[in-house]
Amino acid sequence: MTALPRMDTTPSACPACAAVPAAGRLAALSAAAGGRIMLSLPGVHCAACISTVEGGLASLPGVRSARVNLTLRRVSVDAEPAVLTETLILALNRLGYEAHELDAGLLSATETDRQGRDLLMRLGVAGFSMMNVMLLSVAVWSGAEDATRDMFHWISAAIAIPTVIFAGQPFFRSAWAALKAGRLGMDVPISLAIILASSISLYETAKGGHHAYFDAAVMLTFFLLAGRYLDHRTRAVARSAAEELAALEVPRAIVLREGTEQVLPVSAVSAGDFVRVRPGGRMPVDGIVTEGSSEVDRSLLTGESLPVYAGPGTVISAGEVNLTGPLTVRVSAAGKDSSLHRMADLVAIAENARTRYTSLADRAARLYSPGVHLLSFGAFAAWMWITGGDVRFAINISAAVLIITCPCALGLAVPAVVTAASGKLFRKGLLIKDGTALERLAEVDTVVFDKTGTLTLGMPEPTNLQDHPGGVRAVAVALARASSHPLAMALAAAGGKAARVSAIAEVPGYGIEGQWRGHRVRLGRAGWTGAESLDVTATYLSLGAASYAFTFADRLRPGAEAAVHTLAAQGKKVMLISGDAEGAVRDLAQRLGITDWTAGALPAEKAAAVARLSAQGHRVLMVGDGLNDTAALAAAHVSISPASALDAARVASDIVLLGRDMAPIGDATRIAAQARRRIKENFAISILYNVVAVPVALVGLATPLAAALAMSLSSITVSLNALRLK
Amino acid sequence: MTILGILIPVSLLLGGIGLAAFFWALKNRQYEDPQGDASRILTKDWDDRPKP
Numbered sequence: 001m002t003a004l005p006r007m008d009t010t011p012s013a014c015p016a017c018a019a020v021p022a023a024g025r026l027a028a029l030s031a032a033a034g035g036r037i038m039l040s041l042p043g044v045h046c047a048a049c050i051s052t053v054e055g056g057l058a059s060l061p062g063v064r065s066a067r068v069n070l071t072l073r074r075v076s077v078d079a080e081p082a083v084l085t086e087t088l089i090l091a092l093n094r095l096g097y098e099a100h101e102l103d104a105g106l107l108s109a110t111e112t113d114r115q116g117r118d119l120l121m122r123l124g125v126a127g128f129s130m131m132n133v134m135l136l137s138v139a140v141w142s143g144a145e146d147a148t149r150d151m152f153h154w155i156s157a158a159i160a161i162p163t164v165i166f167a168g169q170p171f172f173r174s175a176w177a178a179l180k181a182g183r184l185g186m187d188v189p190i191s192l193a194i195i196l197a198s199s200i201s202l203y204e205t206a207k208g209g210h211h212a213y214f215d216a217a218v219m220l221t222f223f224l225l226a227g228r229y230l231d232h233r234t235r236a237v238a239r240s241a242a243e244e245l246a247a248l249e250v251p252r253a254i255v256l257r258e259g260t261e262q263v264l265p266v267s268a269v270s271a272g273d274f275v276r277v278r279p280g281g282r283m284p285v286d287g288i289v290t291e292g293s294s295e296v297d298r299s300l301l302t303g304e305s306l307p308v309y310a311g312p313g314t315v316i317s318a319g320e321v322n323l324t325g326p327l328t329v330r331v332s333a334a335g336k337d338s339s340l341h342r343m344a345d346l347v348a349i350a351e352n353a354r355t356r357y358t359s360l361a362d363r364a365a366r367l368y369s370p371g372v373h374l375l376s377f378g379a380f381a382a383w384m385w386i387t388g389g390d391v392r393f394a395i396n397i398s399a400a401v402l403i404i405t406c407p408c409a410l411g412l413a414v415p416a417v418v419t420a421a422s423g424k425l426f427r428k429g430l431l432i433k434d435g436t437a438l439e440r441l442a443e444v445d446t447v448v449f450d451k452t453g454t455l456t457l458g459m460p461e462p463t464n465l466q467d468h469p470g471g472v473r474a475v476a477v478a479l480a481r482a483s484s485h486p487l488a489m490a491l492a493a494a495g496g497k498a499a500r501v502s503a504i505a506e507v508p509g510y511g512i513e514g515q516w517r518g519h520r521v522r523l524g525r526a527g528w529t530g531a532e533s534l535d536v537t538a539t540y541l542s543l544g545a546a547s548y549a550f551t552f553a554d555r556l557r558p559g560a561e562a563a564v565h566t567l568a569a570q571g572k573k574v575m576l577i578s579g580d581a582e583g584a585v586r587d588l589a590q591r592l593g594i595t596d597w598t599a600g601a602l603p604a605e606k607a608a609a610v611a612r613l614s615a616q617g618h619r620v621l622m623v624g625d626g627l628n629d630t631a632a633l634a635a636a637h638v639s640i641s642p643a644s645a646l647d648a649a650r651v652a653s654d655i656v657l658l659g660r661d662m663a664p665i666g667d668a669t670r671i672a673a674q675a676r677r678r679i680k681e682n683f684a685i686s687i688l689y690n691v692v693a694v695p696v697a698l699v700g701l702a703t704p705l706a707a708a709l710a711m712s713l714s715s716i717t718v719s720l721n722a723l724r725l726k
Numbered sequence: 727m728t729i730l731g732i733l734i735p736v737s738l739l740l741g742g743i744g745l746a747a748f749f750w751a752l753k754n755r756q757y758e759d760p761q762g763d764a765s766r767i768l769t770k771d772w773d774d775r776p777k778p
Contacts, residue, residue: 046731046766047764047766047768047769048769050765050766050769051769051770051771055771067760068762069758069759070759070762070765071758071759071760071761071762072759117752117757120752120757121749121752122770124745124749124752125745128741128742128744128748131741132737132738135737136734148730155734159738160729595774615738657728
């Protein structure tokens with residue numbers, strides 16, 4: 001992603017006013033939205049950040065309070081209605097944090113949030129009753145008899161039955177859904193074991209029997225809920241792609257009607273209207289420029305690293321950023337028909353097309369469920385035949401078999417490893433959003449990189465500064481300081497001393513002009529300065545009759561070389577597919593030693609290229625950041641995007657790279673392969689344990705004590721094995 | 727063994743209080759930001775005097 005013009009460099013006293021002169025009217029519109037503003041802060045990561053952000057926001061006039069949520073990387077601001085979101089974002093930018101507005105209405109009461117609290121509450125109840133029932137069960141196992149044992153059983157029942165009914169609901173519900181659909185999921189044997197264990201125990205208690213499995217029923221619920229909660233936590237980090245894309249869309253546009261400017265919601269704009277877009281603003285609609293000249297940054301949509309000239313007749317797409325001069329645009333498509341929306345549709349299609357990946361856990365469940373049912377029913381039938389019709393005994397045996405085949409180890413086998421691996425990768429700077437992403441990452445054999453914003457930082461760096469005489473450099477720097485164009489900003493930052501240039505003026509869409517020692521000096525486009533155009537990224541300075549070219553290269557992301565080399569060393573095929581011009585892509589590919597590269601690819605072509613590779617049987621890892629990559633990210637087997645990427649791209653990808661350094665990608669593939677091995681080991685442990693325990697249960701020797709021991713031992717073994725991950 | 731008549735209700739009551747506290751914490755959204763809470767304890771703000 002190309003560096004957007006920073007508003008705080010605008011040479012105006014009130015940056016917000018320069019960027020949005022219609023601030024007063026916008027304020028009136030935002031007031032209706034209420035006082036709570038949600039901002040996404042991808043950069044916060046530590047205790048100091050929390051104090052800086054909260055302190056900085058609280059010191060602004062009109063802000064009542066601000067609270068950072070570090071887990072979600074958001075800040076929620078309680079402010080008076082007069083406070084503009086733009087003001088807050090500018091204040092945060094000045095503090096050094098990137099901030100984006102989030103639609104509070106879309107995000108406030110998310111379904112995943114509610115589900116997480118619900119699971120946690122059930123987990124708490126199950127834990128509470130597990131401890132109490134176990135206390136009573138230990139007394140029974142150590143020899144309580146007759147009336148005491150019966151009383152303990154009754155108290156256990158009074159605790160366990162309501163617990164199972166309340167805490168077991170997630171399993172019962174999904175088992176019922178599976179049965180209705182005619183499938184046998186993992187949850188059917190689980191529910192059956194829980195229900196059978198509780199009801200048999202209740203019956204035995206009423207009859208004054210010796211064995212009750214209340215502790216087993218509750219423990220099963222607890223361990224399985226723990227697995228389910230871990231699973232939920234890893235998935236809850238992901239947010240819906242559609243929501244984020246909607247939040248990206250510009251909600252308001254300045255429309256020219258009957259000679260006056262009106263601020264209207266984009267939904268009220270229709271084709272044929274004239275819309276005014278100020279410098280720094282994002283295009284709200286698709287259209288054609290009718291008035292004004294400027295440059296537009298298309299990097300988010302196409303991956304082009306250089307701003308493009310826009311004058312009357314230029315076709316504009318929604319989502320592009322206007323850089324230097326005000327533009328009037330005749331609307332050709334707005335809202336649902338705009339290209340931004342079509343891009344969102346492209347992502348939705350690609351996501352649907354992604355073949356549902358069957359995780360190792362699913363495959364295990366597919367074998368496990370029918371096996372367990374057959375075994376348990378077989379035990380029942382066999383003991384009915386042996387005992388000559390003792391239903392109570394036969395049911396007891398089949399319940400013991402169901403309990404002891406212990407799906408808890410299976411239920412923990414995957415979530416425990418995924419949580420351990422995600423934690424490991426998080427500390428290295430990678431956020432795993434999808435539970436199966438690790439497994440898919442372990443299978444990858446081809447890696448496709450995007451260029452701008454992914455392998456490079458999207459920040460141009462001057463390359464031939466030292467070739468020019470000092471005086472020339474000083475003039476260029478003086479002119480460059482007056483503009484917020486990315487190239488000018490890079491030049492101003494790197495160039496050093498500035499010369500005394502007077503009468504500096506920016507000519508939108510062309511460059512900057514001034515007077516130096518009686519000469520007219522110009523810095524800008526080749527044609528305008530009278531210089532010969534080169535085929536690399538460059539800006540040109542005309543000084544009297546002479547002209548000088550300042551060339552630029554995109555700065556390489558730290559760790560990009562290391563990541564490419566590690567991946568290549570692991571035997572993976574590395575490719576580069578970019579929407580940028582051929583020269584820039586060729587340069588980068590040579591620098592990184594990538595032989596397989598494509599330039600000028602459109603978003604749909606990128607997705608098609610990924611789909612073609614998949615069709616050839618390759619497992620593709622896509623690494624990209626722009627809106628133009630989103631479809632390809634969604635189409636790939638697994639995808640990674642950097643944190644600087646657009647929200648939409650981050651949402652479409654399975655893994656987010658939090659830091660600037662790219663080297664962790666090499667580690668990620670290694671850890672993923674290791675995690676996959678651990679998951680398989682955990683399954684092996686569960687199977688081994690069943691091989692030992694099931695015959696014991698089948699011959700009718702399994703006591704509640706044996707079941708409890710076996711269940712906790714196997715669950716702890718798989719959890720410990722998961723922690724062995726390095 | 728009559729002491730059981732007191733001890734069992736007491737243990738259930740104590741456990742129940744713990745469970746109620748857990749529910750209260752959950753309802754009060756104390757588990758919303760575990761990472762932030764872990765970091766907040768390290769900030770130097772209000773180290774010398776309580777937050778007003």
